[in-house]
Amino acid sequence: MLTVKMVVTGPFNAGKTEFIQTVSEIDVVSTERKISSEAERIKETTTVAMDFGRITVDNDLALYLFGTPGQKRFDFMWEILSEGMLGFIVMVDSTRPETFREARNILEAFRAFSPTPYVVAASKQDLEGAWELDDMRIALRLNEDEKLLPCIALDKESVKEVLLELLASILLELDNQ
């Protein structure tokens, strides 16, 4: 069976694990641990190695979704996970502007690891205090040709839309040549 992979990355608590859980046909293989740092204790657990989800197309083809750890001290995992990826999704919590700068740097790091197509997903757009997409685009320094999509990680249709947009970018890239 041929397997292809996408990576879901982004700062701590952006909704990466939920994103994968929402569309994966298997229970997400998660490496979550209780959070030890007081500063980051805005949720109970966090991913420490990776999350893994799967979408099987048929007997010959499956898509693997890998979620990266959000905490900076696990960034050595990023390069390993990015090897051979089809594309990547950078998730950014729309309600936490303090993470935008880090999101920018994560995007930059992944572009350097592997120049594959990517989209940026503005998560938690349904929450009060979420920044507007236009403002986020400027704060994240995204050019007009870079896709910034609204996303609610717990909503299946919203997650599907993000994946489809990334696949559309990949198809376009293959078509362009």
Added chain:
Amino acid sequence: MALQGNLRDFTITQLLNLINLAGKNGALLVQGSNQAARMIFREGKLAFAQVGDSEGALPSVLHASDKVTDTQLHTLEQRATGMSDKELGLLLINAGYVTQADILESLQTYFTSIVNRLMTWVEGQFRFEEGVEVPENRIAVRIPLENLIMEGSRQLRELEQLRFEIPNLDMALSFTDRPGVNLKKVNLNVEEWRVVSYINPKNSIRQIATATQMNDLQIRRIVYGLLQAGLVKFVRPANAPSQLEGLKTAFPGVEQREEQKGLVNRLIERIRSI
């Protein structure tokens, strides 16, 4: 939706950049540790500013720029009660005390000095309120933000912060094509002009630094200022590997382009069906 946060995460320079590029209308309210400030913008340009208890009324602004004497200020404050700044301004122009240019210049200098003061604030909550207009009794000006942003960026001295803002010197830069922005109207210093002359997607920031003989701190500070002022944007260097190069290893064992596209189309169909 909300545009709010803390100055620890978003500096005044970065907020001005956002307001400038988005062409926003409204008020930026900042609650610092000791004082509050308010700046009002029209179409992304500074129209009004006040800080602390100062109301920014015309008599005190003219006094601060030496357009009226202490005695005249005292008289104005006594007699102009209930009069709007526009009415008072007209009265002073007609009486020959000041010209319209004096008034506008004084207001611009005053508002600019407030923004420069705010640039030094590193702690405090901010909130942007859409649609807030300059108070009826005050005079609105129209100050482009590019120069203010460049000035704020020049004050950055911490290499660590600049490294966080511009992590990758292998990126290239290109000019933005924002309507109404003319590079010649922005006050750039000699060093900044030298960098500007090398901006081209063919040149990485690192190459520009070598060509201009600038160190890490200098080049990052200048590039940061140009980015914040919305004059340039990051682009992938012209000689960087294409995304297609990156996709080469994504389909193990599948070399043909048409076959790869077929796989992507199957993934699309599958995801649509979830």
